[in-house]
Amino acid sequence: MNFVEELAGKNCLVIGAGVTGMAVQRALVKFGAISKMFDENRDNSQDVVNNISDGIELAIVSPGWHPDHKVIEKIRSSGVKLISEIDFAWNVKQVIAPQQKWIALSGTNGKTTTIKMVESIFKAANINGKACGNVGETVIDSVCSSQPFDYLALELSSFQIEWSNLAKFEAIALLNISEDHIDWHGSYEKYINAKLKLAKLGEIVIANKSDPELLNRLSSSSTIWYSLGTPAPGELGIVENLLIDRAFSGSPSSAHEISELTDISPSVPHNVSNALAASALALSIGIDYEFIKKGLQKFRPDHHRMELILDKDQVKWIDDSKATNPHAAIASILSNFNVIWIAGGLAKGASMDLLAEKCINRLKAVILIGEDRELIAKSILALKKNIEVRRIDKTHDTNQLMQDVVKQAKSLANPGDTVLLAPACASMDQFASYVERGQLFQKAVRELV
Numbered sequence: 001m002n003f004v005e006e007l008a009g010k011n012c013l014v015i016g017a018g019v020t021g022m023a024v025q026r027a028l029v030k031f032g033a034i035s036k037m038f039d040e041n042r043d044n045s046q047d048v049v050n051n052i053s054d055g056i057e058l059a060i061v062s063p064g065w066h067p068d069h070k071v072i073e074k075i076r077s078s079g080v081k082l083i084s085e086i087d088f089a090w091n092v093k094q095v096i097a098p099q100q101k102w103i104a105l106s107g108t109n110g111k112t113t114t115i116k117m118v119e120s121i122f123k124a125a126n127i128n129g130k131a132c133g134n135v136g137e138t139v140i141d142s143v144c145s146s147q148p149f150d151y152l153a154l155e156l157s158s159f160q161i162e163w164s165n166l167a168k169f170e171a172i173a174l175l176n177i178s179e180d181h182i183d184w185h186g187s188y189e190k191y192i193n194a195k196l197k198l199a200k201l202g203e204i205v206i207a208n209k210s211d212p213e214l215l216n217r218l219s220s221s222s223t224i225w226y227s228l229g230t231p232a233p234g235e236l237g238i239v240e241n242l243l244i245d246r247a248f249s250g251s252p253s254s255a256h257e258i259s260e261l262t263d264i265s266p267s268v269p270h271n272v273s274n275a276l277a278a279s280a281l282a283l284s285i286g287i288d289y290e291f292i293k294k295g296l297q298k299f300r301p302d303h304h305r306m307e308l309i310l311d312k313d314q315v316k317w318i319d320d321s322k323a324t325n326p327h328a329a330i331a332s333i334l335s336n337f338n339v340i341w342i343a344g345g346l347a348k349g350a351s352m353d354l355l356a357e358k359c360i361n362r363l364k365a366v367i368l369i370g371e372d373r374e375l376i377a378k379s380i381l382a383l384k385k386n387i388e389v390r391r392i393d394k395t396h397d398t399n400q401l402m403q404d405v406v407k408q409a410k411s412l413a414n415p416g417d418t419v420l421l422a423p424a425c426a427s428m429d430q431f432a433s434y435v436e437r438g439q440l441f442q443k444a445v446r447e448l449v
Contacts, residue, residue: 010033012036017039020063033058060084086160086163104173105175107175113305117275131154158180179327180326206277245280245289263297264296268335304319309446321421324424345371346426364417366387367408369391405441421441
């Protein structure tokens with residue numbers, strides 16, 4: 001029997017009742033499994049813990065659950081097979097869509113933008129493909145689609161990679177690595193290792209040559225590099241105002257134009273880098289240059305990703321609420337001048353020292369919110385003691401908080417300034433998500449400015 005046939009009547013446990021867990025549960029029911037769910041927010045969670053070894057034959061864990069969690073440890077000690085949603089989806093795909101091919105990418109910053117660029121290229125090339133994983137639909141839902149896709153482009157977080165071992169990818173891309181999720185992984189080195197694990201699962205490895213961690217840790221001979229510099233043979237890069245391919249162009253001595261910088265919006269450095277990564281993934285599966293160019297031309301970033309909300313009285317108001325780590329905030333700040341920077345939230349164990357060092361000369365003033373705001377204040381004030389730093393407390397609700405933030409920013413802003421929400425932190429200490437944080441910022445800007 002194959003993997004799917006074996007699920008019929010099998011006692012399964014789904015760990016986590018969030019979006020991923022519910023998608024796994026639907027698939028198990030569809031294939032006839034006997035499935036129960038464990039989630040600490042459910043009333044029966046303790047009963048499930050007590051009876052884990054009672055007939056459970058397969059456990060599927062959602063990303064984000066720590067390997068040292070008591071339930072995970074109990075499953076392992078009882079000898080129950082434990083796999084991730086990604087590996088579960090891979091096993092199902094091998095049966096119901098064996099011709100389907102997977103590509104994937106990861107990085108600290110730019111994952112969603114880049115994978116959606118890939119999806120835009122799929123559409124331009126009329127390819128039956130979909131972006132999924134850490135964005136949009138879960139991988140298992142995409143695999144179980146009523147009309148099977150020819151290609152899946154997976155955005156993978158460090159949690160998803162940490163848990164996964166079985167999936168094989170036609171190509172993978174690594175965008176960058178900097179401090180993030182240190183609280184979950186335990187150390188920066190363990191976080192790096194989780195990201196780099198993806199390289200072992202791909203036939204073709206594509207990576208950002210400008211990222212020091214990737215350049216130092218990946219094999220130069222087996223990696224296809226991209227950067228904003230002039231490409232060497234076997235690389236992708238920039239020549240004047242053109243994105244150029246010298247990796248998939250036919251021979252080491254040949255080069256081919258992918259697109260112009262003006263095809264990419266916004267054409268700020270980190271977004272051009274994302275476009276090179278998306279182009280390399282598309283080229284790795286044989287998509288023609290003309291369709292890559294069309295896909296990049298049609299692509300627009302998501303809401304809350306360097307989104308210009310208002311340009312009034314020569315002051316720009318930009319929502320980059322999705323900048324949930326220092327690396328993302330650095331890219332956002334360095335794309336602007338005279339920045340009144342709105343930041344703060346949950347730092348997830350990351351240091352703010354490098355951000356302060358790289359960005360201090362772009363900052364006019366800083367407005368801080370959230371649990372780890374003093375971490376940011378300390379790093380900034382260590383380099384520039386006389387910079388204006390204002391701290392805003394939540395005294396009523398999140399709407400009031402953001403209204404007060406925008407009022408303060410408005411009082412500081414002069415012609416030529418940019419007011420930038422790029423928090424460098426996660427949002428969950430005060431907001432439901434980075435989306436709510438961005439929405440409330442936009443609402444306050446429109447009402448008060």
